[in-house]
Amino acid sequence: MGYYLIEGGKPIGGEFAVRGSxxxxxxxxxxxxxxxxxxxxxxxxxxxxxxxxxxxxxxxxxxxxxxxxxxxxxxxxxxxxxxxxxxxxxxxxxxxxxxxxxxxxxxxxxxxxxxxxxxxxxxxxxxxxxxxxxxxxxxxxxxxxxxxxxxxxxxxxxxxxxxxxxxxxxxxxxxxxxxxxxxxxxxxxxxxxxxxxxxxxxxxxxxxxxxxxxxxxxxxxxxxxxxIPFDRIEAGTFLCASAMTGGELSLLGVEKNDIETTLDVLQKTGCRFTFETERLRMMPPKQLKAELSLVTGPYPGFPTDMQPLIMSLLTLAKGTCMISETVFEARFRHAEELCRMGADIVIADRVAKIKGSPGLHGAEVFGRDLRGGAALLIAALAAEGKSTVYGSEYVERGYEKIEDAFSLLGGNVRLME
Missing domain, CATH: 3.65.10.10 (Enolpyruvate transferase domain)
Incomplete structure:
Protein backbone atom coordinates (compact mmCIF):
# COMPACT_ATOMS: atom_id res chain seq x y z
CA MET A 1 0.00 0.00 0.00
CA GLY A 2 1.43 3.38 -1.03
CA TYR A 3 1.24 6.45 1.18
CA TYR A 4 1.87 10.19 1.26
CA LEU A 5 4.23 11.99 3.60
CA ILE A 6 3.05 15.56 4.22
CA GLU A 7 4.53 18.40 6.20
CA GLY A 8 1.63 20.74 6.80
CA GLY A 9 1.16 24.39 7.68
CA LYS A 10 2.22 25.92 4.36
CA PRO A 11 -0.12 27.95 2.11
CA ILE A 12 -1.26 26.28 -1.10
CA GLY A 13 -1.47 28.98 -3.76
CA GLY A 14 -0.42 30.12 -7.19
CA GLU A 15 -1.72 29.11 -10.60
CA PHE A 16 -3.02 25.69 -11.59
CA ALA A 17 -4.45 24.38 -14.87
CA VAL A 18 -7.23 21.92 -14.10
CA ARG A 19 -6.90 18.64 -15.98
CA GLY A 20 -9.47 16.63 -17.92
CA SER A 21 -12.41 15.14 -16.06
CA ILE A 228 -12.36 16.14 -22.50
CA PRO A 229 -13.83 18.98 -20.34
CA PHE A 230 -12.24 20.08 -17.08
CA ASP A 231 -12.59 18.06 -13.88
CA ARG A 232 -14.94 19.96 -11.57
CA ILE A 233 -14.07 17.74 -8.59
CA GLU A 234 -10.34 18.28 -9.05
CA ALA A 235 -11.03 22.04 -9.24
CA GLY A 236 -13.01 21.85 -5.99
CA THR A 237 -10.27 19.83 -4.31
CA PHE A 238 -7.61 22.44 -5.00
CA LEU A 239 -9.93 25.29 -4.00
CA CYS A 240 -10.58 23.60 -0.65
CA ALA A 241 -6.86 23.00 -0.09
CA SER A 242 -6.06 26.66 -0.71
CA ALA A 243 -8.93 27.88 1.45
CA MET A 244 -7.83 25.66 4.35
CA THR A 245 -4.18 26.75 4.14
CA GLY A 246 -4.76 30.45 3.46
CA GLY A 247 -3.31 30.59 -0.06
CA GLU A 248 -4.59 32.56 -3.04
CA LEU A 249 -5.27 30.32 -6.02
CA SER A 250 -5.94 30.90 -9.72
CA LEU A 251 -7.52 28.02 -11.62
CA LEU A 252 -7.24 27.87 -15.41
CA GLY A 253 -9.62 26.12 -17.78
CA VAL A 254 -12.73 26.09 -15.60
CA GLU A 255 -16.38 26.88 -16.30
CA LYS A 256 -18.06 28.73 -13.44
CA ASN A 257 -21.50 27.18 -13.97
CA ASP A 258 -20.25 23.63 -13.50
CA ILE A 259 -18.80 24.31 -10.02
CA GLU A 260 -21.38 26.82 -8.80
CA THR A 261 -22.56 24.75 -5.82
CA THR A 262 -18.98 24.33 -4.55
CA LEU A 263 -18.28 28.04 -5.00
CA ASP A 264 -21.47 28.86 -3.08
CA VAL A 265 -20.29 26.86 -0.05
CA LEU A 266 -16.82 28.41 -0.19
CA GLN A 267 -18.33 31.89 -0.35
CA LYS A 268 -20.31 31.14 2.81
CA THR A 269 -17.02 30.40 4.57
CA GLY A 270 -15.70 33.85 3.60
CA CYS A 271 -13.82 33.08 0.37
CA ARG A 272 -13.98 35.69 -2.39
CA PHE A 273 -13.79 35.07 -6.14
CA THR A 274 -13.05 36.95 -9.32
CA PHE A 275 -13.76 35.54 -12.77
CA GLU A 276 -12.25 35.97 -16.20
CA THR A 277 -12.60 33.79 -19.30
CA GLU A 278 -11.80 30.23 -18.13
CA ARG A 279 -9.91 31.65 -15.14
CA LEU A 280 -11.08 31.67 -11.54
CA ARG A 281 -9.22 33.40 -8.73
CA MET A 282 -9.96 32.70 -5.07
CA MET A 283 -8.95 34.81 -2.05
CA PRO A 284 -9.57 33.05 1.27
CA PRO A 285 -10.37 34.90 4.52
CA LYS A 286 -7.98 35.04 7.46
CA GLN A 287 -10.47 32.92 9.41
CA LEU A 288 -12.91 30.54 7.76
CA LYS A 289 -16.43 30.92 9.15
CA ALA A 290 -19.56 28.89 8.50
CA GLU A 291 -22.96 28.12 9.92
CA LEU A 292 -24.62 26.03 7.24
CA SER A 293 -26.48 22.84 6.45
CA LEU A 294 -25.50 20.91 3.35
CA VAL A 295 -27.32 18.06 1.63
CA THR A 296 -25.74 16.04 -1.16
CA GLY A 297 -27.86 15.10 -4.15
CA PRO A 298 -28.04 14.69 -7.90
CA TYR A 299 -27.04 17.65 -10.08
CA PRO A 300 -27.77 20.53 -9.73
CA GLY A 301 -27.62 19.60 -6.05
CA PHE A 302 -24.37 19.48 -4.11
CA PRO A 303 -22.14 16.70 -5.52
CA THR A 304 -21.48 13.75 -3.27
CA ASP A 305 -17.91 13.59 -4.65
CA MET A 306 -17.21 17.02 -3.09
CA GLN A 307 -18.67 16.15 0.30
CA PRO A 308 -15.46 14.70 1.85
CA LEU A 309 -13.41 17.69 0.66
CA ILE A 310 -15.91 20.20 2.05
CA MET A 311 -16.01 18.29 5.34
CA SER A 312 -12.24 18.74 5.63
CA LEU A 313 -12.65 22.46 4.97
CA LEU A 314 -15.40 22.85 7.56
CA THR A 315 -13.25 21.32 10.30
CA LEU A 316 -11.40 24.66 10.34
CA ALA A 317 -14.41 26.96 9.85
CA LYS A 318 -15.59 28.79 12.95
CA GLY A 319 -19.11 27.64 13.71
CA THR A 320 -21.13 24.44 13.53
CA CYS A 321 -22.21 22.86 10.25
CA MET A 322 -24.33 19.88 9.25
CA ILE A 323 -23.84 17.60 6.25
CA SER A 324 -26.46 15.10 5.15
CA GLU A 325 -25.24 12.42 2.74
CA THR A 326 -28.18 11.17 0.67
CA VAL A 327 -26.35 9.40 -2.16
CA PHE A 328 -24.02 6.80 -0.57
CA GLU A 329 -24.56 5.33 2.89
CA ALA A 330 -20.87 4.67 3.62
CA ARG A 331 -19.37 7.98 2.59
CA PHE A 332 -18.36 9.27 6.04
CA ARG A 333 -15.48 6.83 6.53
CA HIS A 334 -12.98 9.69 6.38
CA ALA A 335 -14.62 11.49 9.34
CA GLU A 336 -13.04 9.22 11.95
CA GLU A 337 -9.63 9.80 10.40
CA LEU A 338 -10.15 13.58 10.43
CA CYS A 339 -10.94 13.33 14.15
CA ARG A 340 -7.52 11.72 14.66
CA MET A 341 -6.10 14.99 13.34
CA GLY A 342 -8.07 17.08 15.85
CA ALA A 343 -11.37 17.58 14.04
CA ASP A 344 -14.64 17.71 16.00
CA ILE A 345 -17.11 15.59 14.02
CA VAL A 346 -20.08 13.59 15.27
CA ILE A 347 -21.81 11.12 12.95
CA ALA A 348 -25.41 10.03 13.41
CA ASP A 349 -26.58 7.68 10.69
CA ARG A 350 -26.06 9.68 7.46
CA VAL A 351 -25.73 13.10 9.07
CA ALA A 352 -22.42 14.66 10.17
CA LYS A 353 -22.16 17.50 12.66
CA ILE A 354 -18.90 19.43 12.25
CA LYS A 355 -17.79 21.94 14.87
CA GLY A 356 -14.90 24.07 13.69
CA SER A 357 -11.58 23.50 15.44
CA PRO A 358 -8.86 26.11 15.98
CA GLY A 359 -6.43 23.89 14.12
CA LEU A 360 -5.52 20.38 13.02
CA HIS A 361 -2.40 18.44 13.92
CA GLY A 362 -0.41 15.89 11.97
CA ALA A 363 -1.30 12.21 12.35
CA GLU A 364 -1.15 8.80 10.70
CA VAL A 365 -4.43 8.30 8.85
CA PHE A 366 -5.94 5.90 6.33
CA GLY A 367 -7.81 6.79 3.15
CA ARG A 368 -10.19 4.04 2.08
CA ASP A 369 -11.70 5.55 -1.06
CA LEU A 370 -10.82 8.10 -3.73
CA ARG A 371 -12.40 11.30 -2.40
CA GLY A 372 -11.95 10.36 1.25
CA GLY A 373 -8.23 9.92 0.65
CA ALA A 374 -8.02 13.32 -1.05
CA ALA A 375 -9.92 14.88 1.87
CA LEU A 376 -7.33 13.55 4.32
CA LEU A 377 -4.52 14.78 2.09
CA ILE A 378 -5.76 18.39 2.08
CA ALA A 379 -6.39 18.19 5.84
CA ALA A 380 -2.77 17.12 6.28
CA LEU A 381 -1.64 20.11 4.19
CA ALA A 382 -3.49 22.42 6.62
CA ALA A 383 -2.37 20.61 9.78
CA GLU A 384 0.59 21.57 11.93
CA GLY A 385 3.37 19.00 11.80
CA LYS A 386 3.88 15.86 9.78
CA SER A 387 1.23 13.44 8.56
CA THR A 388 1.16 10.09 6.82
CA VAL A 389 -1.84 9.39 4.62
CA TYR A 390 -2.13 5.74 3.58
CA GLY A 391 -4.13 4.55 0.59
CA SER A 392 -2.47 6.47 -2.23
CA GLU A 393 -3.74 3.88 -4.72
CA TYR A 394 -7.26 5.20 -4.19
CA VAL A 395 -6.25 8.82 -4.70
CA GLU A 396 -4.31 7.93 -7.85
CA ARG A 397 -7.50 6.55 -9.38
CA GLY A 398 -8.79 10.10 -9.85
CA TYR A 399 -5.92 12.58 -9.39
CA GLU A 400 -2.89 12.92 -11.61
CA LYS A 401 0.30 13.12 -9.56
CA ILE A 402 -1.44 15.17 -6.92
CA GLU A 403 1.73 15.19 -4.82
CA ASP A 404 3.62 17.07 -7.56
CA ALA A 405 0.78 19.54 -8.08
CA PHE A 406 0.55 20.43 -4.39
CA SER A 407 4.34 20.70 -4.13
CA LEU A 408 4.43 23.14 -7.06
CA LEU A 409 1.76 25.20 -5.29
CA GLY A 410 3.82 25.49 -2.11
CA GLY A 411 3.08 22.29 -0.21
CA ASN A 412 5.42 19.60 0.98
CA VAL A 413 4.06 16.26 -0.21
CA ARG A 414 5.89 13.08 -1.13
CA LEU A 415 4.47 9.85 -2.52
CA MET A 416 6.06 6.71 -1.10
CA GLU A 417 5.43 3.47 -2.99
Whole structure:
Protein backbone atom coordinates (compact mmCIF):
# COMPACT_ATOMS: atom_id res chain seq x y z
CA MET A 1 0.00 0.00 0.00
CA GLY A 2 1.43 3.38 -1.03
CA TYR A 3 1.24 6.45 1.18
CA TYR A 4 1.87 10.19 1.26
CA LEU A 5 4.23 11.99 3.60
CA ILE A 6 3.05 15.56 4.22
CA GLU A 7 4.53 18.40 6.20
CA GLY A 8 1.63 20.74 6.80
CA GLY A 9 1.16 24.39 7.68
CA LYS A 10 2.22 25.92 4.36
CA PRO A 11 -0.12 27.95 2.11
CA ILE A 12 -1.26 26.28 -1.10
CA GLY A 13 -1.47 28.98 -3.76
CA GLY A 14 -0.42 30.12 -7.19
CA GLU A 15 -1.72 29.11 -10.60
CA PHE A 16 -3.02 25.69 -11.59
CA ALA A 17 -4.45 24.38 -14.87
CA VAL A 18 -7.23 21.92 -14.10
CA ARG A 19 -6.90 18.64 -15.98
CA GLY A 20 -9.47 16.63 -17.92
CA SER A 21 -12.41 15.14 -16.06
CA UNK A 22 -12.20 11.56 -14.81
CA UNK A 23 -15.98 11.23 -14.66
CA UNK A 24 -16.35 12.49 -18.24
CA UNK A 25 -13.40 10.63 -19.78
CA UNK A 26 -14.31 7.10 -18.66
CA UNK A 27 -17.80 6.90 -20.22
CA UNK A 28 -16.47 8.59 -23.36
CA UNK A 29 -13.79 5.91 -23.63
CA UNK A 30 -16.49 3.25 -23.42
CA UNK A 31 -18.49 5.15 -26.05
CA UNK A 32 -15.63 4.89 -28.55
CA UNK A 33 -16.73 1.28 -29.10
CA UNK A 34 -19.77 2.63 -30.93
CA UNK A 35 -17.68 4.62 -33.41
CA UNK A 36 -16.59 2.31 -36.20
CA UNK A 37 -13.67 4.55 -37.07
CA UNK A 38 -10.73 6.29 -35.40
CA UNK A 39 -11.42 8.59 -32.43
CA UNK A 40 -9.02 11.21 -31.11
CA UNK A 41 -9.50 12.40 -27.53
CA UNK A 42 -7.58 15.41 -26.24
CA UNK A 43 -7.03 16.73 -22.69
CA UNK A 44 -7.13 13.22 -21.26
CA UNK A 45 -6.54 12.78 -17.50
CA UNK A 46 -3.40 10.73 -16.84
CA UNK A 47 -4.85 8.79 -13.93
CA UNK A 48 -5.04 5.13 -12.96
CA UNK A 49 -8.68 4.63 -13.98
CA UNK A 50 -8.03 6.11 -17.43
CA UNK A 51 -5.12 3.74 -18.03
CA UNK A 52 -7.22 0.80 -16.84
CA UNK A 53 -10.04 1.74 -19.22
CA UNK A 54 -7.58 1.92 -22.13
CA UNK A 55 -6.45 -1.59 -21.18
CA UNK A 56 -10.05 -2.80 -21.31
CA UNK A 57 -10.33 -1.49 -24.87
CA UNK A 58 -7.10 -3.25 -25.80
CA UNK A 59 -8.27 -6.59 -24.36
CA UNK A 60 -11.34 -6.31 -26.59
CA UNK A 61 -9.08 -6.03 -29.63
CA UNK A 62 -9.07 -2.25 -30.07
CA UNK A 63 -6.03 -0.16 -30.76
CA UNK A 64 -5.46 2.49 -28.12
CA UNK A 65 -2.43 4.76 -28.09
CA UNK A 66 -1.71 7.59 -25.67
CA UNK A 67 0.75 10.36 -26.52
CA UNK A 68 0.94 13.09 -23.92
CA UNK A 69 -2.70 13.92 -23.19
CA UNK A 70 -4.00 12.75 -26.56
CA UNK A 71 -5.51 9.29 -27.01
CA UNK A 72 -6.05 7.75 -30.44
CA UNK A 73 -8.51 4.86 -30.38
CA UNK A 74 -9.45 2.55 -33.25
CA UNK A 75 -12.23 0.05 -32.49
CA UNK A 76 -12.69 -1.34 -36.01
CA UNK A 77 -11.02 -4.65 -35.17
CA UNK A 78 -12.93 -5.53 -32.01
CA UNK A 79 -12.52 -9.25 -31.29
CA UNK A 80 -14.11 -9.94 -27.91
CA UNK A 81 -17.23 -8.97 -25.95
CA UNK A 82 -16.16 -10.11 -22.48
CA UNK A 83 -14.82 -7.76 -19.83
CA UNK A 84 -12.54 -9.81 -17.60
CA UNK A 85 -13.94 -10.25 -14.10
CA UNK A 86 -10.77 -9.11 -12.33
CA UNK A 87 -10.85 -5.89 -14.36
CA UNK A 88 -14.50 -5.22 -13.59
CA UNK A 89 -13.86 -5.60 -9.86
CA UNK A 90 -11.27 -2.83 -9.92
CA UNK A 91 -13.46 -0.12 -11.43
CA UNK A 92 -17.20 0.43 -11.28
CA UNK A 93 -17.36 2.51 -14.47
CA UNK A 94 -16.61 -0.67 -16.42
CA UNK A 95 -20.38 -1.31 -16.26
CA UNK A 96 -20.64 1.23 -19.11
CA UNK A 97 -19.03 -1.26 -21.46
CA UNK A 98 -22.24 -3.26 -21.19
CA UNK A 99 -24.28 -0.64 -23.05
CA UNK A 100 -21.47 0.10 -25.49
CA UNK A 101 -20.83 -3.57 -26.39
CA UNK A 102 -24.53 -4.28 -26.81
CA UNK A 103 -24.91 -1.23 -29.01
CA UNK A 104 -21.96 -2.33 -31.14
CA UNK A 105 -21.99 -6.15 -31.12
CA UNK A 106 -25.49 -6.95 -29.76
CA UNK A 107 -23.94 -9.09 -27.02
CA UNK A 108 -21.74 -8.67 -23.97
CA UNK A 109 -20.39 -10.59 -20.98
CA UNK A 110 -19.60 -8.68 -17.79
CA UNK A 111 -18.90 -9.44 -14.15
CA UNK A 112 -20.18 -7.50 -11.15
CA UNK A 113 -18.58 -4.02 -11.04
CA UNK A 114 -16.26 -2.99 -8.21
CA UNK A 115 -14.70 0.37 -7.27
CA UNK A 116 -14.46 2.34 -4.04
CA UNK A 117 -16.22 0.93 -0.96
CA UNK A 118 -18.48 3.92 -0.31
CA UNK A 119 -21.77 2.04 -0.19
CA UNK A 120 -24.14 0.00 -2.32
CA UNK A 121 -24.41 0.98 -5.96
CA UNK A 122 -26.85 -1.54 -7.41
CA UNK A 123 -27.03 -2.01 -11.16
CA UNK A 124 -30.61 -3.26 -11.21
CA UNK A 125 -31.74 0.07 -12.66
CA UNK A 126 -29.38 -0.53 -15.61
CA UNK A 127 -30.48 -4.10 -16.22
CA UNK A 128 -34.23 -3.56 -15.88
CA UNK A 129 -34.06 -0.66 -18.33
CA UNK A 130 -32.04 -2.75 -20.79
CA UNK A 131 -34.60 -5.53 -20.68
CA UNK A 132 -37.34 -3.09 -21.68
CA UNK A 133 -35.31 -2.32 -24.80
CA UNK A 134 -35.04 -5.96 -25.82
CA UNK A 135 -31.88 -7.12 -24.04
CA UNK A 136 -31.91 -10.69 -22.72
CA UNK A 137 -29.89 -11.03 -19.52
CA UNK A 138 -28.81 -14.23 -17.79
CA UNK A 139 -26.63 -14.38 -14.69
CA UNK A 140 -24.39 -17.39 -14.22
CA UNK A 141 -21.42 -17.87 -11.90
CA UNK A 142 -21.21 -14.14 -11.16
CA UNK A 143 -21.26 -13.11 -14.82
CA UNK A 144 -23.95 -11.31 -16.80
CA UNK A 145 -24.52 -12.82 -20.24
CA UNK A 146 -26.39 -10.29 -22.37
CA UNK A 147 -27.68 -10.45 -25.92
CA UNK A 148 -29.96 -8.27 -28.02
CA UNK A 149 -30.55 -9.18 -31.68
CA UNK A 150 -32.97 -6.25 -31.89
CA UNK A 151 -32.55 -3.22 -29.63
CA UNK A 152 -35.74 -1.22 -29.69
CA UNK A 153 -36.32 2.34 -28.56
CA UNK A 154 -38.44 2.77 -25.44
CA UNK A 155 -39.64 5.36 -22.94
CA UNK A 156 -37.54 4.69 -19.82
CA UNK A 157 -38.60 6.16 -16.48
CA UNK A 158 -35.69 6.07 -14.01
CA UNK A 159 -36.72 5.78 -10.37
CA UNK A 160 -33.58 7.78 -9.49
CA UNK A 161 -31.54 10.11 -11.76
CA UNK A 162 -28.61 7.71 -11.82
CA UNK A 163 -25.56 8.98 -13.69
CA UNK A 164 -24.35 5.51 -14.61
CA UNK A 165 -27.76 4.29 -15.77
CA UNK A 166 -28.30 7.42 -17.85
CA UNK A 167 -24.88 6.98 -19.49
CA UNK A 168 -25.45 3.29 -20.17
CA UNK A 169 -28.85 3.97 -21.73
CA UNK A 170 -27.37 6.69 -23.92
CA UNK A 171 -24.82 4.20 -25.23
CA UNK A 172 -27.40 1.50 -25.84
CA UNK A 173 -30.00 3.80 -27.40
CA UNK A 174 -27.58 5.59 -29.74
CA UNK A 175 -27.81 2.68 -32.21
CA UNK A 176 -31.22 1.27 -31.26
CA UNK A 177 -34.11 1.00 -33.67
CA UNK A 178 -36.50 3.91 -33.16
CA UNK A 179 -36.69 6.59 -30.47
CA UNK A 180 -35.72 6.26 -26.82
CA UNK A 181 -36.64 8.82 -24.18
CA UNK A 182 -34.95 8.76 -20.77
CA UNK A 183 -37.22 10.37 -18.19
CA UNK A 184 -35.76 11.55 -14.85
CA UNK A 185 -32.35 11.44 -16.51
CA UNK A 186 -29.19 12.57 -14.72
CA UNK A 187 -28.23 16.16 -15.57
CA UNK A 188 -24.56 16.26 -14.53
CA UNK A 189 -22.01 18.06 -16.74
CA UNK A 190 -20.46 14.66 -17.45
CA UNK A 191 -23.75 13.53 -19.03
CA UNK A 192 -23.68 16.62 -21.23
CA UNK A 193 -20.07 15.84 -22.23
CA UNK A 194 -20.97 12.27 -23.21
CA UNK A 195 -23.86 13.51 -25.36
CA UNK A 196 -21.61 16.07 -27.04
CA UNK A 197 -19.11 13.32 -27.88
CA UNK A 198 -21.79 10.98 -29.24
CA UNK A 199 -23.24 13.82 -31.28
CA UNK A 200 -19.78 14.55 -32.69
CA UNK A 201 -19.77 10.91 -33.86
CA UNK A 202 -23.12 11.32 -35.62
CA UNK A 203 -25.65 10.42 -32.90
CA UNK A 204 -29.04 12.13 -32.79
CA UNK A 205 -29.60 13.14 -29.15
CA UNK A 206 -31.59 16.04 -27.73
CA UNK A 207 -32.25 17.47 -24.27
CA UNK A 208 -28.97 16.82 -22.46
CA UNK A 209 -28.78 18.72 -19.17
CA UNK A 210 -32.56 18.40 -18.69
CA UNK A 211 -34.64 15.68 -16.97
CA UNK A 212 -35.72 14.21 -20.34
CA UNK A 213 -33.29 13.11 -23.05
CA UNK A 214 -34.47 11.89 -26.44
CA UNK A 215 -32.32 9.61 -28.60
CA UNK A 216 -33.09 8.76 -32.21
CA UNK A 217 -31.14 5.62 -33.00
CA UNK A 218 -28.81 5.63 -35.99
CA UNK A 219 -27.30 2.70 -37.88
CA UNK A 220 -23.69 3.80 -37.72
CA UNK A 221 -21.44 6.22 -35.83
CA UNK A 222 -18.20 7.61 -37.21
CA UNK A 223 -14.98 8.80 -35.61
CA UNK A 224 -14.44 12.25 -34.14
CA UNK A 225 -12.02 14.65 -32.50
CA UNK A 226 -13.11 15.60 -28.99
CA UNK A 227 -11.59 17.42 -26.01
CA ILE A 228 -12.36 16.14 -22.50
CA PRO A 229 -13.83 18.98 -20.34
CA PHE A 230 -12.24 20.08 -17.08
CA ASP A 231 -12.59 18.06 -13.88
CA ARG A 232 -14.94 19.96 -11.57
CA ILE A 233 -14.07 17.74 -8.59
CA GLU A 234 -10.34 18.28 -9.05
CA ALA A 235 -11.03 22.04 -9.24
CA GLY A 236 -13.01 21.85 -5.99
CA THR A 237 -10.27 19.83 -4.31
CA PHE A 238 -7.61 22.44 -5.00
CA LEU A 239 -9.93 25.29 -4.00
CA CYS A 240 -10.58 23.60 -0.65
CA ALA A 241 -6.86 23.00 -0.09
CA SER A 242 -6.06 26.66 -0.71
CA ALA A 243 -8.93 27.88 1.45
CA MET A 244 -7.83 25.66 4.35
CA THR A 245 -4.18 26.75 4.14
CA GLY A 246 -4.76 30.45 3.46
CA GLY A 247 -3.31 30.59 -0.06
CA GLU A 248 -4.59 32.56 -3.04
CA LEU A 249 -5.27 30.32 -6.02
CA SER A 250 -5.94 30.90 -9.72
CA LEU A 251 -7.52 28.02 -11.62
CA LEU A 252 -7.24 27.87 -15.41
CA GLY A 253 -9.62 26.12 -17.78
CA VAL A 254 -12.73 26.09 -15.60
CA GLU A 255 -16.38 26.88 -16.30
CA LYS A 256 -18.06 28.73 -13.44
CA ASN A 257 -21.50 27.18 -13.97
CA ASP A 258 -20.25 23.63 -13.50
CA ILE A 259 -18.80 24.31 -10.02
CA GLU A 260 -21.38 26.82 -8.80
CA THR A 261 -22.56 24.75 -5.82
CA THR A 262 -18.98 24.33 -4.55
CA LEU A 263 -18.28 28.04 -5.00
CA ASP A 264 -21.47 28.86 -3.08
CA VAL A 265 -20.29 26.86 -0.05
CA LEU A 266 -16.82 28.41 -0.19
CA GLN A 267 -18.33 31.89 -0.35
CA LYS A 268 -20.31 31.14 2.81
CA THR A 269 -17.02 30.40 4.57
CA GLY A 270 -15.70 33.85 3.60
CA CYS A 271 -13.82 33.08 0.37
CA ARG A 272 -13.98 35.69 -2.39
CA PHE A 273 -13.79 35.07 -6.14
CA THR A 274 -13.05 36.95 -9.32
CA PHE A 275 -13.76 35.54 -12.77
CA GLU A 276 -12.25 35.97 -16.20
CA THR A 277 -12.60 33.79 -19.30
CA GLU A 278 -11.80 30.23 -18.13
CA ARG A 279 -9.91 31.65 -15.14
CA LEU A 280 -11.08 31.67 -11.54
CA ARG A 281 -9.22 33.40 -8.73
CA MET A 282 -9.96 32.70 -5.07
CA MET A 283 -8.95 34.81 -2.05
CA PRO A 284 -9.57 33.05 1.27
CA PRO A 285 -10.37 34.90 4.52
CA LYS A 286 -7.98 35.04 7.46
CA GLN A 287 -10.47 32.92 9.41
CA LEU A 288 -12.91 30.54 7.76
CA LYS A 289 -16.43 30.92 9.15
CA ALA A 290 -19.56 28.89 8.50
CA GLU A 291 -22.96 28.12 9.92
CA LEU A 292 -24.62 26.03 7.24
CA SER A 293 -26.48 22.84 6.45
CA LEU A 294 -25.50 20.91 3.35
CA VAL A 295 -27.32 18.06 1.63
CA THR A 296 -25.74 16.04 -1.16
CA GLY A 297 -27.86 15.10 -4.15
CA PRO A 298 -28.04 14.69 -7.90
CA TYR A 299 -27.04 17.65 -10.08
CA PRO A 300 -27.77 20.53 -9.73
CA GLY A 301 -27.62 19.60 -6.05
CA PHE A 302 -24.37 19.48 -4.11
CA PRO A 303 -22.14 16.70 -5.52
CA THR A 304 -21.48 13.75 -3.27
CA ASP A 305 -17.91 13.59 -4.65
CA MET A 306 -17.21 17.02 -3.09
CA GLN A 307 -18.67 16.15 0.30
CA PRO A 308 -15.46 14.70 1.85
CA LEU A 309 -13.41 17.69 0.66
CA ILE A 310 -15.91 20.20 2.05
CA MET A 311 -16.01 18.29 5.34
CA SER A 312 -12.24 18.74 5.63
CA LEU A 313 -12.65 22.46 4.97
CA LEU A 314 -15.40 22.85 7.56
CA THR A 315 -13.25 21.32 10.30
CA LEU A 316 -11.40 24.66 10.34
CA ALA A 317 -14.41 26.96 9.85
CA LYS A 318 -15.59 28.79 12.95
CA GLY A 319 -19.11 27.64 13.71
CA THR A 320 -21.13 24.44 13.53
CA CYS A 321 -22.21 22.86 10.25
CA MET A 322 -24.33 19.88 9.25
CA ILE A 323 -23.84 17.60 6.25
CA SER A 324 -26.46 15.10 5.15
CA GLU A 325 -25.24 12.42 2.74
CA THR A 326 -28.18 11.17 0.67
CA VAL A 327 -26.35 9.40 -2.16
CA PHE A 328 -24.02 6.80 -0.57
CA GLU A 329 -24.56 5.33 2.89
CA ALA A 330 -20.87 4.67 3.62
CA ARG A 331 -19.37 7.98 2.59
CA PHE A 332 -18.36 9.27 6.04
CA ARG A 333 -15.48 6.83 6.53
CA HIS A 334 -12.98 9.69 6.38
CA ALA A 335 -14.62 11.49 9.34
CA GLU A 336 -13.04 9.22 11.95
CA GLU A 337 -9.63 9.80 10.40
CA LEU A 338 -10.15 13.58 10.43
CA CYS A 339 -10.94 13.33 14.15
CA ARG A 340 -7.52 11.72 14.66
CA MET A 341 -6.10 14.99 13.34
CA GLY A 342 -8.07 17.08 15.85
CA ALA A 343 -11.37 17.58 14.04
CA ASP A 344 -14.64 17.71 16.00
CA ILE A 345 -17.11 15.59 14.02
CA VAL A 346 -20.08 13.59 15.27
CA ILE A 347 -21.81 11.12 12.95
CA ALA A 348 -25.41 10.03 13.41
CA ASP A 349 -26.58 7.68 10.69
CA ARG A 350 -26.06 9.68 7.46
CA VAL A 351 -25.73 13.10 9.07
CA ALA A 352 -22.42 14.66 10.17
CA LYS A 353 -22.16 17.50 12.66
CA ILE A 354 -18.90 19.43 12.25
CA LYS A 355 -17.79 21.94 14.87
CA GLY A 356 -14.90 24.07 13.69
CA SER A 357 -11.58 23.50 15.44
CA PRO A 358 -8.86 26.11 15.98
CA GLY A 359 -6.43 23.89 14.12
CA LEU A 360 -5.52 20.38 13.02
CA HIS A 361 -2.40 18.44 13.92
CA GLY A 362 -0.41 15.89 11.97
CA ALA A 363 -1.30 12.21 12.35
CA GLU A 364 -1.15 8.80 10.70
CA VAL A 365 -4.43 8.30 8.85
CA PHE A 366 -5.94 5.90 6.33
CA GLY A 367 -7.81 6.79 3.15
CA ARG A 368 -10.19 4.04 2.08
CA ASP A 369 -11.70 5.55 -1.06
CA LEU A 370 -10.82 8.10 -3.73
CA ARG A 371 -12.40 11.30 -2.40
CA GLY A 372 -11.95 10.36 1.25
CA GLY A 373 -8.23 9.92 0.65
CA ALA A 374 -8.02 13.32 -1.05
CA ALA A 375 -9.92 14.88 1.87
CA LEU A 376 -7.33 13.55 4.32
CA LEU A 377 -4.52 14.78 2.09
CA ILE A 378 -5.76 18.39 2.08
CA ALA A 379 -6.39 18.19 5.84
CA ALA A 380 -2.77 17.12 6.28
CA LEU A 381 -1.64 20.11 4.19
CA ALA A 382 -3.49 22.42 6.62
CA ALA A 383 -2.37 20.61 9.78
CA GLU A 384 0.59 21.57 11.93
CA GLY A 385 3.37 19.00 11.80
CA LYS A 386 3.88 15.86 9.78
CA SER A 387 1.23 13.44 8.56
CA THR A 388 1.16 10.09 6.82
CA VAL A 389 -1.84 9.39 4.62
CA TYR A 390 -2.13 5.74 3.58
CA GLY A 391 -4.13 4.55 0.59
CA SER A 392 -2.47 6.47 -2.23
CA GLU A 393 -3.74 3.88 -4.72
CA TYR A 394 -7.26 5.20 -4.19
CA VAL A 395 -6.25 8.82 -4.70
CA GLU A 396 -4.31 7.93 -7.85
CA ARG A 397 -7.50 6.55 -9.38
CA GLY A 398 -8.79 10.10 -9.85
CA TYR A 399 -5.92 12.58 -9.39
CA GLU A 400 -2.89 12.92 -11.61
CA LYS A 401 0.30 13.12 -9.56
CA ILE A 402 -1.44 15.17 -6.92
CA GLU A 403 1.73 15.19 -4.82
CA ASP A 404 3.62 17.07 -7.56
CA ALA A 405 0.78 19.54 -8.08
CA PHE A 406 0.55 20.43 -4.39
CA SER A 407 4.34 20.70 -4.13
CA LEU A 408 4.43 23.14 -7.06
CA LEU A 409 1.76 25.20 -5.29
CA GLY A 410 3.82 25.49 -2.11
CA GLY A 411 3.08 22.29 -0.21
CA ASN A 412 5.42 19.60 0.98
CA VAL A 413 4.06 16.26 -0.21
CA ARG A 414 5.89 13.08 -1.13
CA LEU A 415 4.47 9.85 -2.52
CA MET A 416 6.06 6.71 -1.10
CA GLU A 417 5.43 3.47 -2.99
Missing amino acids: KNAALPILAATLLAEDEVVLENCPLIRDFYLTLDILRTLGCKAELTGRTAVIDTRQIKDVKIQEETVQKMRSSILFLGALLGREKRAILGHPGGCAIGKRPIDIHLSSFEKMGVEINEEDGLFYCSAPHILGYHIYLKYPSVGATENLLLLAAKAEGVTVIHNAAREPEIVALVHFLRACGAEIYGEGTPSIMIEGVKKLHGAYFS
